[in-house]
Amino acid sequence: MHINPDHFLETLGGRITTPERNQRAWEQCYQALEVALHRASPATRVFLMIGPQGAGKSTWAKAFARKHPEAVIFDAILVKRIEREPILAAAARHGVMCVAVWFTTPLDVCLARNTARPPDEVCDEQGVRNVFAAVERPTLEEGFEQVIEVSDRHGA
DSSP states (O other), rough: EEEOOGGGEEETTTEOOHHHHHHHHHHHHHHHHHHHHHHTTOOEEEEEEETTSSSSSSHHHHHHHHHHTOOOOEOOOOOOOHHHHHHHHHHHHTTTTEEEEEEEHHHHHHHHHTTTTTTGGGGOOHHHHHHHOOOOOOGGGOOOOOEEEEEESSSS
């Protein structure tokens, strides 16, 4: 299952973001996570995508989900430990292990990818810069079973 707040912001006319819609999208993500964790098998893992906009998280998540349909992939920026805590806690309550997928894509690549997006998906450039600067490296001490680093240095 691929969980992403952006999926809940899509409309027939494109992605629409307001503070209210964004809050509801996050609520829907946590509800979807609870359903997925309730259905989880002992082999299920939750993969948390960590990195700024344009880092390649959603592209990686879509490819991984096709190969691993039993995986639960939480695809959002999740750059701060405090943002990851509720997901790790929910997984722990269900006895499901979490894997951090940390994207270390350079800022210039993130910015270039962001500007190449459809107009309704482009993020504010300063917002991308702020998120990039705010990333807190995920650690095993947070509760992750594993930390996978994805480095896309060339924007390929």
